Amino acid sequence: MFKTKKVAKRELILAEAAKLFKDRGYSGTSMRDLAGQVGMEAASMYNHIKSKDELLDTICFRISDTYISQLAEIEATAIPFSEKIKALVRLHIRLMVEDGAAVSVANHDWKYLPEPRLTEFKQARKNYEKGFAALIEAGIAAGEFRPVNVSVALFTVLSAVRWVELWYRPGRGLSAEELENNILTVLLGGLAQR
Amino acid sequence: MFKTKKVAKRELILAEAAKLFKDRGYSGTSMRDLAGQVGMEAASMYNHIKSKDELLDTICFRISDTYISQLAEIEATAIPFSEKIKALVRLHIRLMVEDGAAVSVANHDWKYLPEPRLTEFKQARKNYEKGFAALIEAGIAAGEFRPVNVSVALFTVLSAVRWVELWYRPGRGLSAEELENNILTVLLGGLAQR
Numbered sequence: 001m002f003k004t005k006k007v008a009k010r011e012l013i014l015a016e017a018a019k020l021f022k023d024r025g026y027s028g029t030s031m032r033d034l035a036g037q038v039g040m041e042a043a044s045m046y047n048h049i050k051s052k053d054e055l056l057d058t059i060c061f062r063i064s065d066t067y068i069s070q071l072a073e074i075e076a077t078a079i080p081f082s083e084k085i086k087a088l089v090r091l092h093i094r095l096m097v098e099d100g101a102a103v104s105v106a107n108h109d110w111k112y113l114p115e116p117r118l119t120e121f122k123q124a125r126k127n128y129e130k131g132f133a134a135l136i137e138a139g140i141a142a143g144e145f146r147p148v149n150v151s152v153a154l155f156t157v158l159s160a161v162r163w164v165e166l167w168y169r170p171g172r173g174l175s176a177e178e179l180e181n182n183i184l185t186v187l188l189g190g191l192a193q194r
Numbered sequence: 195m196f197k198t199k200k201v202a203k204r205e206l207i208l209a210e211a212a213k214l215f216k217d218r219g220y221s222g223t224s225m226r227d228l229a230g231q232v233g234m235e236a237a238s239m240y241n242h243i244k245s246k247d248e249l250l251d252t253i254c255f256r257i258s259d260t261y262i263s264q265l266a267e268i269e270a271t272a273i274p275f276s277e278k279i280k281a282l283v284r285l286h287i288r289l290m291v292e293d294g295a296a297v298s299v300a301n302h303d304w305k306y307l308p309e310p311r312l313t314e315f316k317q318a319r320k321n322y323e324k325g326f327a328a329l330i331e332a333g334i335a336a337g338e339f340r341p342v343n344v345s346v347a348l349f350t351v352l353s354a355v356r357w358v359e360l361w362y363r364p365g366r367g368l369s370a371e372e373l374e375n376n377i378l379t380v381l382l383g384g385l386a387q388r
Contacts (some may be wrong), residue, residue: 082386136385145385149368152376153385155361156354163353167345174343182346190384191330191339191347192276 010048013038017055018101026056026109056109057117063106064124066095071131081139082188085157088132089187090180092161097168097176104165129154157187204242207232211249212295220250220303250303251311257300258318260289265325275333276382279351282326283381284374286355291362291370298359323348351381 016037020029031052035042049055070091074084096103110121133154139145145153160183168179210231214223225246229236243249264285268278290297304315327348333339339347354377362373 085385139385144387146379146383146387148379148385149372149376151361151368152373153380155357156377156380157385159353159357160350162357163349167349174345178343179346182343183350185340185342186347186350186381186384188384188386189340190380190382190386191279191333191342191351192382192384193338193340194388 006048013040013045013048014055014058015101017052018059018099018105021056021059021109022101022104026052026105026112053114056105056112059102060106060110060113060121061117061124063095063099063102064121064128067091067128068124071128075131075135081135081142081144084135085139086184086188088135089157089161089184092158093164093176093180093183096161096164097170097179100165107162107165129158132158160187200242207234207239207242208249208252209295211246212253212293212299215250215253215303216295216298220246220299220306247308250299250306253296254300254304254307254315255311255318257289257293257296258315258322261285261322262318265322269325269329275329275336275338278329279333280378280382282329283351283355283378286352287358287370287374287377290355290358291364291373294359301356301359323352326352354381 013034017029017034020034020037024033029052031042031045034052034055035045038045071088074087077084079087111118113121133150136145136153136157137150140147140150164179164183168174170176174182207228211223211228214228214231218227223246225236225239228246228249229239232239265282268281271278273281305312307315327344330339330347330351331344334341334344358373358377362368364370368376
C-alpha cells in the first residue's frame with residue numbers, strides 16, 4: 001500500500017516534470033518550479049526522485065523504449081508490410097495524443113541528457129530509424145510498396161507523424177482515430193484518387 | 195555601375211546574415227559578428243542596411259512573398275489540381291535546397307519580427323495555408339483527390355517538405371530532383387503499390 005502510493009507520487013512528479021519541460025524547456029525549469037506544481041516541498045520531492053537529470057532520463061527513455069519494443073514486436077509479427085507501417089504510425093500518433101508532453105520532451109530536450117545516456121539515446125533513435133527503414137525496404141522488395149527512395153519515404157512518414165505535435169489539438173472536431181486514418185490514407189494510399 | 199555594386203554588397207550582407215541567423219539564432223547574432231563575416235567595418239555596413247531588424251524583415255518577407263506569388267500564379271493556371279500541388283511542393287523543396295539559410299530563418303526566426311510586421315507575417319502564412327488547403331479541397335471536389343480531411347492532408351504535405359531542411363544534405367547521393375520526385379510519389383501516389 002505504502003509502496004503503491006510512493007509509485008503514484010513518483011508518476012505524478014514525472015508527469016508534471018514533462019509538462020513543465022515542454023512549456024518552459026528543460027533548462028528553463030527549476031526543481032523549485034516543479035515542487036510548486038506538484039504541491040510538495042522541494043526537499044521531500046527528493047524522497048521520490050534523485051535529480052532533474054533523472055527525470056529527463058526517465059521521460060526520454062520511456063518513450064524511446066516504447067518505440068523500440070513496439071518495433072521489435074511488429075518485426076516479429078507475420079503481417080503484410082503495409083500493416084506493419086500502419087501499426088507504427090498509429091503508435092506514434094497514439095503516444096503523441098495520450099502522452100504529448102513526454103513525447104515533446106523526448107523530441108526536443110533529449111540533447112540535455114548527460115553522457116553516456118546522450119549517446120545511448122541517439123543510438124536508440126538511430127536503431128529505430130534503421131528498423132523502420134528496413135521495413136520499408138522489405139516492403140518494396142516484396143512488391144508491396146512502390147520502389148521509392150527509402151530515406152525519403154522514411155522521413156516523409158516520420159515528419160508527418162512528428163508534426164502532429166505542432167498542429168493537432170484533440171477535441172477540435174478531429175478524433176485521434178480519424179487523424180490516424182487520414183494520415184495513413186495520405187501516406188499509404190496517396191492523395192491522388194486511384 | 196556604382197548602384198549595381200551597392201546592390202551586390204547589400205545582397206552579400208543579406209546572404210551572410212541569413213547564414214549567421216540560421217547557425218546562431220537571430221538573438222545570438224550581433225552586427226559585429228555579421229560585419230566580421232562580410233569583411234566590412236560595422237559602421238560602413240550601415241551604408242547598405244538600416245538595422246538587424248531590417249535584415250530579418252527582408253529575409254522573412256522575401257521567402258513569404260515568393261510563396262504567396264507562386265501560389266497566386268498556380269491558382270490562376272488551368273492545370274489539374276495534382277499538378278498544382280506538385281508545383282507547390284517543388285517550389286518548397288527548390289527554395290530549401292537553393293536558399294536553405296533564408297528558408298530556415300523564415301521558418302524559425304520570424305517570431306523576432308517587430309510589430310506590425312510580425313502580425314503581417316503570420317497573416318501571410320495563414321493566407322498561404324488557406325490557399326493551399328483550398329487547392330486540396332477543390333481537388334477533392336473535382337474527384338481528383340481522395341476524400342481526406344483537408345487539414346490532415348495539408349499538414350502532411352507541409353511537414354514532409356519542411357522536414358527536408360532537417361535531414362536532407364545536397365550531394366549525398368540524392369539530387370534535388372530525385373528528392374522532389376520521391377516525395378511527390380509518396381504524397382500523391384502513396385507508399386502502397388497500386
